[in-house]
Amino acid sequence: DQQVKQNSPSLSVQEGRISILNCDYTNSMFDYFLWYKKYPAEGPTFLISISSIKDKNEDGRFTVFLNKSAKHLSLHIVPSQPGDSAVYFCAGTLGGGSEKLVFGKGTKLTVNP
């Protein structure tokens, strides 16, 4: 039973436009979320995170929004660049001192020039 779901396996966007990657979770005990970016043949790279006490966190072109009532978070990339083309993973940490991350299956973003 997937606790963290990324329902779109792929997304294609034009350069300069906004990319929105979505993630849903099923367990309200998740208290910390992270987004990772992964290029082929490399390890995942940490991108941005958000605590459940916030509803938005911004870092340059990247913004993560958290909607706790809907158990939904999204990553916005504005403006999108061809170098953003990668697989993006959403992950969450369950509260209560859990040391483990639960990952979604990933969304492949392609930014077309």
Next chain:
Amino acid sequence: DAGITQSPRHKVTETGTPVTLRCHQTENHRYMYWYRQDPGHGLRLIHYSYGVKDTDKGEVSDGYSVSRSKTEDFLLTLESATSSQTSVYFCAMRTETDTQYFGPGTRLTVL
């Protein structure tokens, strides 16, 4: 500036042979993790460690064992490799901000 490395980066082995993958960190973090990545599955936790000689199982631990005799090293062993263990393996370390940082990965092929 890699604080976490993995070796080997690629390995081809035969069914039934033992294989050990190494993860090394230079950051002195307490928590370390081993994941595997397979198409359609994302990243799945195999084992993790919360200190020297302290380890616990993840969601896909069958067929794998780990050891941590030093803070900086976390070893993953496949006692008798099977074709279903062909995968890309990533290790990670967790910082005090609860963020995990990953190594570059090891591509393992079991023939």
